[in-house]
Amino acid sequence: MFPIKGEAALVLAVIFGFAFGWLLQRGKVTNYNTIVNQFRLKDFTVLKVMMTAIIVGGIGVLVLTNMGMAKWHIRDANMLGTIIGAAIFGVGMVLYGYCPGTGVAAIATGSVHALVGAVGMIAGAMLYAFSFEWVKANILAVWKLGKVSLPQIMGVSPLLLYAVLAVFALVLFRWVEKRHL
Amino acid sequence: MGQSNQPTGSAETSTGVNWSPYLVGIGIGVLSWIVFVVVANPIGITTSVAQIAGGVATPFVGADVVSQNAYWKTNAMKLDYGTLFLIGTFFGALASSLVGRTFKVESIPTVWSEYFGPSKTKRFIAAFIGGALAMYGARMAGGCTSGNGISQGLQLAVVGWTFLAVMFASGLITTLLMFRRPR
Numbered sequence: 001m002f003p004i005k006g007e008a009a010l011v012l013a014v015i016f017g018f019a020f021g022w023l024l025q026r027g028k029v030t031n032y033n034t035i036v037n038q039f040r041l042k043d044f045t046v047l048k049v050m051m052t053a054i055i056v057g058g059i060g061v062l063v064l065t066n067m068g069m070a071k072w073h074i075r076d077a078n079m080l081g082t083i084i085g086a087a088i089f090g091v092g093m094v095l096y097g098y099c100p101g102t103g104v105a106a107i108a109t110g111s112v113h114a115l116v117g118a119v120g121m122i123a124g125a126m127l128y129a130f131s132f133e134w135v136k137a138n139i140l141a142v143w144k145l146g147k148v149s150l151p152q153i154m155g156v157s158p159l160l161l162y163a164v165l166a167v168f169a170l171v172l173f174r175w176v177e178k179r180h181l
Numbered sequence: 182m183g184q185s186n187q188p189t190g191s192a193e194t195s196t197g198v199n200w201s202p203y204l205v206g207i208g209i210g211v212l213s214w215i216v217f218v219v220v221a222n223p224i225g226i227t228t229s230v231a232q233i234a235g236g237v238a239t240p241f242v243g244a245d246v247v248s249q250n251a252y253w254k255t256n257a258m259k260l261d262y263g264t265l266f267l268i269g270t271f272f273g274a275l276a277s278s279l280v281g282r283t284f285k286v287e288s289i290p291t292v293w294s295e296y297f298g299p300s301k302t303k304r305f306i307a308a309f310i311g312g313a314l315a316m317y318g319a320r321m322a323g324g325c326t327s328g329n330g331i332s333q334g335l336q337l338a339v340v341g342w343t344f345l346a347v348m349f350a351s352g353l354i355t356t357l358l359m360f361r362r363p364r
Contacts, residue, residue, distance in 0.1 A: 010262060016216055103312065
């Protein structure tokens with residue numbers, strides 16, 4: 001029965017996207033101030049959303065893959081590209097005040113500057129496409145680890161890592177809630 | 182529910198329609214379970230944006246240039262799962278802000294104006310450059326906060342956690358340099 005492919009999957013795409021956009025908006029991460037104040041360490045909404053999603057999502061996906069109901073979708077770790085890309089991304093996210101997903105969602109909540117930034121995203125994607133051959137040969141090809149996970153390279157069980165992550169998150173959340181961050 | 186006078190930053194939208202960030206995180210986590218099982222297609226945003234960029238580029242550079250491009254050759258614009266997910270994201274946020282009555286036209290957010298003043302031009306230039314950098318970086322890294330941070334992060338993938346660590350470090354440094362003192 002699963003996974004569903006074809007036209008039915010396209011209908012589901014809209015529904016799942018809708019749920020994602022709704023959640024982002026209700027979680028206030030479609031707000032410029034929320035994102036920028038995370039990096040200013042004045043509001044931890046972004047980390048609360050992301051870490052909860054990662055822990056809840058991850059433990060569920062671990063169970064589902066063990067039951068044979070889902071597959072892993074781990075992507076290649078091209079380390080140089082990931083590091084340089086993430087560094088550029090961090091600068092862009094603070095200047096924009098959104099990441100690509102929350103930016104698109106923010107346009108729908110009335111943010112005009114999010115729309116301007118989305119035009120910038122299109123321009124950035126064009127630049128990437130036009131520089132792709134060079135990037136592929138000179139950056140993406142360097143330090144390739146393949147489809148590896150942290151439990152694999154650390155030699156520990158995924159469950160242990162999720163547990164460590166959950167404890168870390170609980171301690172951090174307690175700390176920030178006490179300070180109303 | 183009286184209008185509280187709005188302190189700067191995050192408190193301003195606490196209108197009662199917002200959900201707890203933990204609840205939203207659980208929601209995104211559960212949505213991840215569903216997409217992993219039902220469509221085998223993890224949440225992600227930037228692949229479809231890059232495809233759309235190919236479509237936008239077509240009238241400017243010509244269909245040949247786009248179809249011959251090494252990147253767009255394998256990432257052509259089409260109404261596929263990812264693009265429809267992106268469209269859904271837009272309408273989900275629109276519905277949420279309309280239902281919650283928080284839809285508001287905003288050109289300059291409060292934290293920005295505290296530091297950089299009321300100029301729309303300035304804000305728009307920063308947003309444009311920021312959007313371009315975020316997109317370029319996301320494509321090079323193989324995904325953004327959604328596709329790399331959450332979808333790869335929740336699988337404990339090396340690519341996801343490398344992205345998260347470097348992205349936060351870079352964002353923190355940028356913030357330190359950019360937000361020095363309010364006007």
